[in-house]
Amino acid sequence: MTIRIYDSKEQALVDLVPRVEGKVGMYVCGPTVQSSPHIGHLRSALVYDLWRRWLSMRGYDVTLVRNVTDIDDKILASASTLGGQPALEQWWAHAYRYELEFTAGYNRLGIQPPTYEPRATASIANMIELIGRLIERGHAYPASDGSGDVYFDTGSWPSYGELTRQKPEDMVAATDADPRAKREPRDFALWKGYKPEEPESAAWPSPWGAGRPGWHIECSAMSRRYLGEAFDIHGGGLDLRFPHHENELAQSSALGFDFAKYWVHNGLVNVHGQKMSKSLGNSIYAAEFLSLARPIVIRYYLSSAHYRSTIDYHDGALEEAEAALDRIEVFLRRAGQRLTGTRFAGVAAPVLPAAFAEAMDDDLSVPQALGVLHEQVRAGNAALDDENLDAAARAMGEVTAMTEVLGINPLSHEWASTGTEHAAERALAALVEQLLASREQARQNRDFATADRIRDELAAAGIAVEDAATGSHWRIDG
Numbered sequence: 001m002t003i004r005i006y007d008s009k010e011q012a013l014v015d016l017v018p019r020v021e022g023k024v025g026m027y028v029c030g031p032t033v034q035s036s037p038h039i040g041h042l043r044s045a046l047v048y049d050l051w052r053r054w055l056s057m058r059g060y061d062v063t064l065v066r067n068v069t070d071i072d073d074k075i076l077a078s079a080s081t082l083g084g085q086p087a088l089e090q091w092w093a094h095a096y097r098y099e100l101e102f103t104a105g106y107n108r109l110g111i112q113p114p115t116y117e118p119r120a121t122a123s124i125a126n127m128i129e130l131i132g133r134l135i136e137r138g139h140a141y142p143a144s145d146g147s148g149d150v151y152f153d154t155g156s157w158p159s160y161g162e163l164t165r166q167k168p169e170d171m172v173a174a175t176d177a178d179p180r181a182k183r184e185p186r187d188f189a190l191w192k193g194y195k196p197e198e199p200e201s202a203a204w205p206s207p208w209g210a211g212r213p214g215w216h217i218e219c220s221a222m223s224r225r226y227l228g229e230a231f232d233i234h235g236g237g238l239d240l241r242f243p244h245h246e247n248e249l250a251q252s253s254a255l256g257f258d259f260a261k262y263w264v265h266n267g268l269v270n271v272h273g274q275k276m277s278k279s280l281g282n283s284i285y286a287a288e289f290l291s292l293a294r295p296i297v298i299r300y301y302l303s304s305a306h307y308r309s310t311i312d313y314h315d316g317a318l319e320e321a322e323a324a325l326d327r328i329e330v331f332l333r334r335a336g337q338r339l340t341g342t343r344f345a346g347v348a349a350p351v352l353p354a355a356f357a358e359a360m361d362d363d364l365s366v367p368q369a370l371g372v373l374h375e376q377v378r379a380g381n382a383a384l385d386d387e388n389l390d391a392a393a394r395a396m397g398e399v400t401a402m403t404e405v406l407g408i409n410p411l412s413h414e415w416a417s418t419g420t421e422h423a424a425e426r427a428l429a430a431l432v433e434q435l436l437a438s439r440e441q442a443r444q445n446r447d448f449a450t451a452d453r454i455r456d457e458l459a460a461a462g463i464a465v466e467d468a469a470t471g472s473h474w475r476i477d478g
Helices: 039-057 073-080 091-108 120-136 215-227 238-254 286-290 295-303 317-339 354-361 366-385 389-406 420-444 448-460
Strands: 004-007 012-015 023-028 061-066 140-142 150-152 188-193 211-213 230-237 259-266 269-271 311-313 463-468 471-476
Touching (some): 004 259, 023 039, 039 061, 039 269, 039 286, 039 295, 039 389, 061 215, 091 286, 120 150, 120 188, 120 211, 120 238, 150 238, 188 215, 211 215, 215 230, 230 238, 238 259, 286 471, 317 366, 317 389, 354 366, 420 448, 420 471, 448 463
Parallel strands (some): 023 061, 023 230, 269 311
Antiparallel strands (some): 140 150, 150 188, 463 471
């Protein structure tokens, strides 16, 4: 058994050889909890859930760490205003509220909780320690302007750019701190000095003055704390390769860490052929997406493309996934009913077909694995038609085993539902969207009394409305 994995740093398929035999340590960059999760966040978490499930199936003891970035510029900016008005909650409450939304979305999709899920704010002391060591080693420097900022000196690390194979002179300047105190535009912030306009609660004492960590040092500190200075797999979305992962690799290597042996990046999500982004106003938020179909259908859809490819969401995509999943469910129910009362009942051994295992071993090729799954569904139905109950029982066992690995067994307790909940969710979504459309029309007509009344009525029903440049979004509050 050899598992092949695509290493983004090597830009090649390589054999997975863990640092410690029988164990795999994985660190995945989790969400920055500044706003509601969208389908891209769901897809990324699902990719590493599938990796974890398969590695565990192959006998590895997997430690999965997925962090929560609960302090950074975006969170403070988002917490300072809400719908154009001053926020009524602290930044940490704002972050925690959205963290709960992420967790709820993960749970709805059957994504298993990570082994550890550290928050950045719980590892500040570790970050300060690493920054001090980088300064001692000559790879970082405090700002000369008295701001309290500390920067990583990219010019001091000759390998800077090795992850994305860029030359430093071709890179864009880092935009995470005031450029006036930098030695080079590409130098990035390790520590950000406190600014009077920021809440005092968002600053921690340090040798360089009160402040907070930069984004990149957070992950280096948390991965080291929970996995050590060397671990196996570092994962995240393709959009994190630069600058986030490039900077993580540079600062961790400059500290003398072996750091990640393999780098894995999942593809992004397009909507109707366009990249999903707030600026285009085409983001599909998790709560809205999960109201469009059963969560198991959405899990099937988001995992049906190869994890490194881009998914293009389009009209009819969920209906296609629903139809594919229905074929699996109909077969399992049909086989179960037919085998009841026969000597084949309850003897369908959950054995994975070799072709399925080969596909999953080949860089988690879920599309090919689903092909094997559906072929067994067809074979099982044919066996039932021919009254070949022995073959039908074997097919049922194999289909059950494959769907369990992928987390899409429609008969498992996890997904047991009459469908009533889904119908209620769709009805609720339709009603709320209609009210939001009426509210938007009232706002355009400058009928703010009506707009406020609709918002208040929704709030009274437990539905929070948030206004943003990309439109109004809703969620069930609490």
